Amino acid sequence: MKLLYAPGACSLGIHLLLEEIGKPYDAELVNLREGAQFKPEFTALNPKSKVPTLVRDDGTVLTEFPAIAFWLARTNPGAHLLPDDADSQTRALEAMDYVVSTMHMRGFTMIFRPDMFATAPAETEAVKARGLAMFTRGLEVMDAMLGDKDYLLGSFSVADAALFYVEFWGAGRLQLDLPARCKAHYARMLARPAVARMMAAEGLVG
Numbered sequence: 176m177k178l179l180y181a182p183g184a185c186s187l188g189i190h191l192l193l194e195e196i197g198k199p200y201d202a203e204l205v206n207l208r209e210g211a212q213f214k215p216e217f218t219a220l221n222p223k224s225k226v227p228t229l230v231r232d233d234g235t236v237l238t239e240f241p242a243i244a245f246w247l248a249r250t251n252p253g254a255h256l257l258p259d260d261a262d263s264q265t266r267a268l269e270a271m272d273y274v275v276s277t278m279h280m281r282g283f284t285m286i287f288r289p290d291m292f293a294t295a296p297a298e299t300e301a302v303k304a305r306g307l308a309m310f311t312r313g314l315e316v317m318d319a320m321l322g323d324k325d326y327l328l329g330s331f332s333v334a335d336a337a338l339f340y341v342e343f344w345g346a347g348r349l350q351l352d353l354p355a356r357c358k359a360h361y362a363r364m365l366a367r368p369a370v371a372r373m374m375a376a377e378g379l380v381g
Contacts, residue, residue, distance in 0.1 A: 185227065190227075190376070195254055196251045241337075270328075270338070271336075274313070274317070282309035283341070283344060285306025289306070311351065339360075339361065345357075
């Protein structure tokens with residue numbers, strides 16, 4: 176397998192899942208700032224021009240964080256990336272989808288790409304504020320879901336990989352004081368050997 180990723184992007188969640196699985200894989204850095212995602216060699220694999228992109232051993236390509244995470248979990252049952260029962264699996268997917276579609280694609284994008292939502296320059300700051308409110312509300316939702324558990328579903332799952340990358344953005348890029356349970360979850364994630372290996376490989380610090 177080969178993961179195409181950008182350091183610190185949402186692909187870090189998939190990167191850490193690959194480390195959790197422990198099977199050989201290649202990782203190829205895509206320089207988003209230089210527009211590498213729009214070059215023909217990348218768009219031939221993923222015309223969406225996005226990371227994460229996963230090239231499987233048979234040459235077929237998977238895109239979109241939830242799809243890649245689900246496939247990795249189902250094809251590597253020994254890594255225990257999804258709970259065994261259907262209801263808990265559904266809850267894992269529910270949490271992961273909320274993180275990706277609401278906290279990331281709306282909240283975080285509003286903060287850092289307000290031009291995608293504002294119809295006039297005067298609206299930019301208001302868009303950023305709405306995005307921040309959405310992102311911080313998402314952290315509160317995830318904090319409540321954690322409750323007194325170490326991980327969202329009790330044990331580590333793909334949902335925690337998704338939550339980790341937005342915690343990383345919140346604590347690092349936004350300099351937010353994470354809610355107490357999210358802060359503890361973030362520290363717990365950083366202490367996982369797979370996460371430490373991934374962070375070192377991407378040149379990141381917690």
